[in-house]
Amino acid sequence: MEINQGGVKINEEGVGRKNGIKVNKERVKGNKDGIKDGKYGTKTSREEVKINKESIQTGEDRTKADKNLKADRSLKADKNLKADRSLKADRNLEEDPGFELLKKVIKESTGFNCEQYKEAHFKRRVNVRVRATNSESYEEYLRLLKKNSAEHEYLIKVLTINVSEFFRNPETFGVIEKEVIPFLIKSRSDSLVKSIRIWSAGCATGEEVYSLAILLHRVLGRDLDSYRISITGTDIDNLSLEKARKGAYHENVLKNVGASTKESYFVRQGEMYHVSDQLKSMIRFKHHDMISESCTNRFDLIICRNVMIYFKKEIQEQLQLNFHHSLNRGGFFVIGKAETLLGTASNRFKPYNARERLYIKET
Numbered sequence: 390m391e392i393n394q395g396g397v398k399i400n401e402e403g404v405g406r407k408n409g410i411k412v413n414k415e416r417v418k419g420n421k422d423g424i425k426d427g428k429y430g431t432k433t434s435r436e437e438v439k440i441n442k443e444s445i446q447t448g449e450d451r452t453k454a455d456k457n458l459k460a461d462r463s464l465k466a467d468k469n470l471k472a473d474r475s476l477k478a479d480r481n482l483e484e485d486p487g488f489e490l491l492k493k494v495i496k497e498s499t500g501f502n503c504e505q506y507k508e509a510h511f512k513r514r515v516n517v518r519v520r521a522t523n524s525e526s527y528e529e530y531l532r533l534l535k536k537n538s539a540e541h542e543y544l545i546k547v548l549t550i551n552v553s554e555f556f557r558n559p560e561t562f563g564v565i566e567k568e569v570i571p572f573l574i575k576s577r578s579d580s581l582v583k584s585i586r587i588w589s590a591g592c593a594t595g596e597e598v599y600s601l602a603i604l605l606h607r608v609l610g611r612d613l614d615s616y617r618i619s620i621t622g623t624d625i626d627n628l629s630l631e632k633a634r635k636g637a638y639h640e641n642v643l644k645n646v647g648a649s650t651k652e653s654y655f656v657r658q659g660e661m662y663h664v665s666d667q668l669k670s671m672i673r674f675k676h677h678d679m680i681s682e683s684c685t686n687r688f689d690l691i692i693c694r695n696v697m698i699y700f701k702k703e704i705q706e707q708l709q710l711n712f713h714h715s716l717n718r719g720g721f722f723v724i725g726k727a728e729t730l731l732g733t734a735s736n737r738f739k740p741y742n743a744r745e746r747l748y749i750k751e752t
């Protein structure tokens with residue numbers, strides 16, 4: 390009786406299941422052979438016991454499957470609910486009049502000049518924090534921003550997007566090493582004071598600046614002492630500058646650094662690579678907002694990559710003119726691979742290597 394029940398159960402449950410089908414076949418085989426040989430009958434019983442076990446197992450499986458299905462459904466429902474809510478929140482944010490007020494407060498409290506950034510980019514970045522704090526409107530986020538000073542830092546972090554790496558776009562650094570630096574060295578050969586001044590604007594956590602220092606050190610070799618080298622890295626984000634000054638990096642931002650360079654210019658401590666003091670002594674990091682602060686120095690090489698892209702076009706053009714002004718004649722200007730010179734600025738510079746976005750100031 391039980392066996393039959395078990396068998397039936399298996400058949401019911403076993404629609405399309407190999408086990409169910411196999412079990413039935415065994416039973417048929419067992420009965421046939423069992424007429425000839427009692428052993429087979431016994432075997433059949435064993436098979437049937439097995440069937441029972443399997444049916445029990447199938448029953449457990451079904452409970453498990455049911456549970457999984459329920460969990461799956463509730464997970465899906467959760468996801469849909471969340472997606473729904475975030476869609477609704479997105480729609481709310483789109484129409485939220487609190488955005489203008491938020492911009493004003495951000496400018497006042499963090500000094501971050503929101504108006505100069507592309508609106509879509511700026512909104513996307515702010516929304517990252519609005520969602521992360523579960524705020525349902527800009528006004529709600531504003532209230533949180535006012536009472537939570539840590540949120541200021543998080544906000545600045547997402548607004549400034551400070552990702553970088555050593556020798557980012559290695560081909561560009563190849564041209565700087567093989568052509569730009571040798572050119573600058575040669576043009577100083579007759580000068581009494583052989584000075585080379587470099588500015589990395591929007592240097593984030595310092596990788597770009599240290600990369601340039603490595604190249605200068607490598608190209609000049611023993612002559613380094615005969616030159617007065619100054620490399621300045623500037624950024625609007627103080628936390629990034631702190632990290633830059635510390636000069637400790639995880640391996641993943643050193644993927645373009647060869648083993649011998651690592652050995653010469655870094656000290657490894659566990660997972661971290663610390664920039665050598667020798668490199669640090671060539672560099673200084675400074676807070677500077679390229680939009681609202683001017684620059685009175687003159688440089689031989691200015692590198693400003695992957696920063697201007699976030700600004701409105703008219704701001705980009707103005708900045709490019711400012712950088713032109715801050716360069717010595719014959720100085721080099723490098724921008725990001727996704728950036729272009731705009732308007733009047735594009736006439737002031739002569740392309741040196743257009744592919745690597747390297748320009749030269751002729752007049």
Ligand SMILES: C[S@@+](CC[C@H](N)C(=O)[O-])C[C@H]1O[C@@H](n2cnc3c(N)ncnc32)[C@H](O)[C@@H]1O
Pocket residue numbers: 549550551552553554557590591592593594597623624625626629677678679680681693694695696
């Ligand atoms: C994506 S990172 C670029 C880092 C590096 N130049 C590179 O290409 O790897 C952009 C940096 O620009 C900085 N930045 C944004 N607005 C700025 C401003 N107004 N003045 C100075 N730096 C700014 C950000 O803080 C961020 O560290």
